Amino acid sequence: MSGYALYPSREVELLRAEFPDHLICELHDETGRPVLTATLRRRRCPCPSDLVTAGTPADLRRSLTGPEREAR
Numbered sequence: 001m002s003g004y005a006l007y008p009s010r011e012v013e014l015l016r017a018e019f020p021d022h023l024i025c026e027l028h029d030e031t032g033r034p035v036l037t038a039t040l041r042r043r044r045c046p047c048p049s050d051l052v053t054a055g056t057p058a059d060l061r062r063s064l065t066g067p068e069r070e071a072r
């Protein structure tokens with residue numbers, strides 16, 4: 001059985017570049033709506049949690065940007 005190729009959207013590529021400590025993926029729920037997920041590669045950064053989900057790239061970016069980064 002052959003597999004299929006996955007090509008991330010430009011937004012997912014940008015998020016992956018901005019948050020290299022996370023594995024970021026775009027999935028879809030049962031209705032087809034996108035659900036973005038981010039998990040830590042290794043527990044070595046002061047990130048909010050081990051698994052983050054969001055409905056939009058902007059929401060995911062806000063969730064991954066902790067208060068200490070917003071203050072800069």
